Each structure stands twice: as C-alpha cells, then as structure tokens.
Amino acid sequence: MRKPWQPQQPRNWWLRNPAYRRYMLREATALPLLLYTLLLLAGIVQFSRGEAAFATWLSWLQTPAGLLLQGIALAAALLHAVTWVALVPKILVIDSDRLRIDPRHVLRAHQLGALAGNLGLIVATLWLLWPTGGA
Amino acid sequence: MSDTIELAVTRYRPEQDTQPWEQRYTVPCSDDMSVLDALNYIKDALDPSLSHRWSCRMAICGSCGVMVNGEPKLSCKTFLRDYREAGVLEVRALDNLPVERDLVADISGVVEHIEAVKPWLIRHSEPPVDTAHSQTPAQMARYHAFSQCINCALCYAACPQFGRNPAFLGPAALTLAQRYNLDSRDEGSSERMPWLNAEEGVWSCTFVGYCSEVCPKDVDPASAINRGKVASDINYGVNLFRLLRGKGDA
Numbered sequence: 578m579r580k581p582w583q584p585q586q587p588r589n590w591w592l593r594n595p596a597y598r599r600y601m602l603r604e605a606t607a608l609p610l611l612l613y614t615l616l617l618l619a620g621i622v623q624f625s626r627g628e629a630a631f632a633t634w635l636s637w638l639q640t641p642a643g644l645l646l647q648g649i650a651l652a653a654a655l656l657h658a659v660t661w662v663a664l665v666p667k668i669l670v671i672d673s674d675r676l677r678i679d680p681r682h683v684l685r686a687h688q689l690g691a692l693a694g695n696l697g698l699i700v701a702t703l704w705l706l707w708p709t710g711g712a
Numbered sequence: 713m714s715d716t717i718e719l720a721v722t723r724y725r726p727e728q729d730t731q732p733w734e735q736r737y738t739v740p741c742s743d744d745m746s747v748l749d750a751l752n753y754i755k756d757a758l759d760p761s762l763s764h765r766w767s768c769r770m771a772i773c774g775s776c777g778v779m780v781n782g783e784p785k786l787s788c789k790t791f792l793r794d795y796r797e798a799g800v801l802e803v804r805a806l807d808n809l810p811v812e813r814d815l816v817a818d819i820s821g822v823v824e825h826i827e828a829v830k831p832w833l834i835r836h837s838e839p840p841v842d843t844a845h846s847q848t849p850a851q852m853a854r855y856h857a858f859s860q861c862i863n864c865a866l867c868y869a870a871c872p873q874f875g876r877n878p879a880f881l882g883p884a885a886l887t888l889a890q891r892y893n894l895d896s897r898d899e900g901s902s903e904r905m906p907w908l909n910a911e912e913g914v915w916s917c918t919f920v921g922y923c924s925e926v927c928p929k930d931v932d933p934a935s936a937i938n939r940g941k942v943a944s945d946i947n948y949g950v951n952l953f954r955l956l957r958g959k960g961d962a
C-alpha cells in the first residue's frame with residue numbers, strides 16, 4: 578500500500594538557500610520604498626499645514642534617522658533597478674521573422690533609458706530649484 | 713587514492729516509518745565517482761534496502777534527481793570530488809514533492825502539469841505525407857533551448873511557488889507550452905494560452921529564478937515563463953479586441 582510522505586514547505590524556506598535569500602532581498606526592496614513614500618506623503622501633509630510644520634519636516638530629514646532612511650531607500654531603489662534591468666533580456670525577447678533585436682541591445686537600451694531618466698530628473702530638479710537671483 | 717566520504721541519506725520506508733530519518737553511510741570516494749555511483753555502491757555493498765531512481769547514468773533520462781546538500785541535482789551528473797571539502801553529503805528526495813520511499817519522489821503531479829499544456833505539435837491541417845514541415849535554422853533557434861528539457865523536475869524542487877501551491881503548473885510545463893507556441897510548425901497556441909493565462913499559469917511565477925540555476929540542461933525555464941507573461945499580456949489585448957468585434961479567443 579502506498580503511503581507517500583507529504584513534505585510541508587517550512588516557514589523559513591527562504592533562509593535555507595543563497596538563491597532564495599537574494600530573491601527575498603530583491604523583493605524586500607519594496608519595504609524601504611514604501612517607507613520613503615510615506616515620508617514624502619508626510620511632507621505634503623506638513624506642507625499643507627503651514628510653513629512651521631513644513632520646516633519641522635525638512636529639519637527631520639537632516640536628522641540621523643532621516644538620513645538613514647533616505648540612504649536605505651536610495652540603496653534599495655538602486656538594487657531594485659539594477660536587478661530588474663538585468664532580467665530584461667530574459668523577458669523581452671524580440672525575435673520574429675519580421676524583426677529581430679540582439680538581446681544585448683535590448684539590455685543596453687534599458688540601461689541607457691534608466692540612466693537618462695534618472696539624470697534627467699536630477700537636472701530638471703536642479704534647474705527648477707536653482708536660485709535665479711531675484712526670482 | 714583510497715579516500716572515503718560520508719553520505720547522510722534521508723530515508724523513508726512507508727511500511728515502518730511515520731516520518732523521514734537520516735542514515736549515514738561511508739563510501740569510497742574517487743575523482744570519477746558520481747553521487748549516483750555512491751548510491752549504487754550503498755545499494756550493492758552496504759544496504760540493499762535503499763531505494764533510489766536512475767537509468768541512463770548520463771543526464772538524459774531525468775530520473776535520478778535528488779537534493780545534494782540542499783540543492784536539486786542529477787545524481788549522475790554530480791561528482792563526489794566536488795564535496796571533498798564539505799566532507800559529508802546530505803542526500804534526500806527532491807523537495808516540494810511527495811516522497812514515495814527513501815530518495816524516490818513522486819513526480820506524477822509534475823507529469824500531469826506537463827501533459828496539461830499539450831506539449832506536442834498541433835496542426836489544423838496536415839500537409840501531404842511526402843512533404844516535410846520545413847523550418848529555417850533561425851526558426852528552430854527560437855525554441856531549441858526550451859526543447860532540451862528532460863523532465864527531471866529539478867526545477868520543481870527549486871521553485872518555492874510550487875512548494876507553496878502544487879497546483880502551479882510550474883517551470884517545465886510552462887516552458888514546454890512556450891516551446892511549442894514558439895515553433896513555426898505549430899498551430900495550437902490558442903489551446904495552450906488558457907493554461908498560460910490561468911491563475912496556476914505564468915502569473916503565479918514571481919521570478920525567483922532558481923529553476924534556471926539548477927536546470928541541468930540549460931533550458932532557462934525562468935526566461936520561458938516570463939516571456940510567457942509577455943505572450944499572456946499580448947493575448948489579453950488581442951482577445952479584448954476580438955471580443956469587441958464579437959469573435960472568439962485567439
């Protein structure tokens with residue numbers, strides 16, 4: 578008579594293998610980004626409550642806790658972007674009788690796009706905030 | 713060299729045991745000995761009651777998969793020499809599957825998933841018998857890697873989503889669906905798309921990617937599944953369009 582043993586996935590399955598730990602780290606980058614989003618939302622709320630409230634929020638950003646949160650969020654965003662873009666050639670394969678694009682070019686295009694987007698954002702921010710003297 | 717190495721084998725004998733337990737064996741270790749050789753040595757010389765599966769001894773039949781030190785491996789393609797440092801090899805049946813006995817995992821669920829996606833050429837019209845389905849090398853290259861699967865189920869042992877939910881069609885089945893959908897001779901993708909689109913289809917995959925790392929035939933199932941997500945998206949758009957025009961699913 579058959580009596581197969583039914584294994585149960587242990588709760589800590591993801592601790593048991595480096596590949597799973599890397600995966601969980603990639604997925605966990607969502608958490609610091611959530612906190613950062615809440616931080617920005619808090620900023621908007623404080624802004625609507627007047628100058629003093631907003632100034633308090635701004636000064637909190639400079640505290641060690643504020644800087645730590647922003648640093649972790651930045652690292653998480655970078656890790657997420659780098660690992661995600663690295664996977665693109667495995668997902669977006671353009672190869673048909675009519676059109677074929679080398680996977681390396683697909684990867685490069687995404688890397689350049691990410692770089693251009695981020696640099697563009699930084700330049701646009703600096704340009705908007707630049708003290709234009711008397712403005 | 714007359715080295716020896718220790719194997720810690722997880723045993724399960726359904727007649728006597730209520731749960732798996734570990735038994736240690738000391739086996740000879742030489743540079744050319746595979747884990748399968750070690751298991752056969754145990755079976756022949758030390759303990760005939762040990763059960764394990766194998767056939768071809770050359771990474772073709774796909775029947776000898778086990779976990780070696782926590783990683784899914786073909787035991788015939790894994791060598792003792794690579795574990796000399798570790799000293800002990802922990803060998804157990806493939807993860808995420810019911811264990812029939814000792815190192816024998818029950819892969820019938822996986823086989824059912826593979827069958828479900830109709831992994832064969834589907835044609836609406838057969839060409840005359842004296843002609844062949846011609847295909848260019850470029851057309852073949854599109855699915856060739858995906859056709860190398862030997863149904864060893866290592867990717868299922870590697871997949872935490874399958875471990876969570878055995879209804880998930882899983883890496884090999886979804887890869888085979890893609891393999892036939894990408895074949896220029898095939899006309900059956902409309903019969904496979906419902907499986908890709910289903911809850912148990914490509915969308916249950918979260919791109920852990922370990923399946924592709926453990927695959928002994930470099931099939932890259934993670935890529936096949938995630939390309940399946942693109943195909944599923946396109947299929948959704950096409951079906952929406954056809955629905956608006958009062959037609960059936962593509």
Ligand code: SF4
Nearest residue numbers: 861862864865867927
């Ligand atoms: S995709 Fe690779 S690991 Fe999975 S069953 Fe096929 S050969 Fe084995």
Ligand code: FES
Nearest residue numbers: 768769774776788
């Ligand atoms: S014995 Fe056939 S794949 Fe290992």
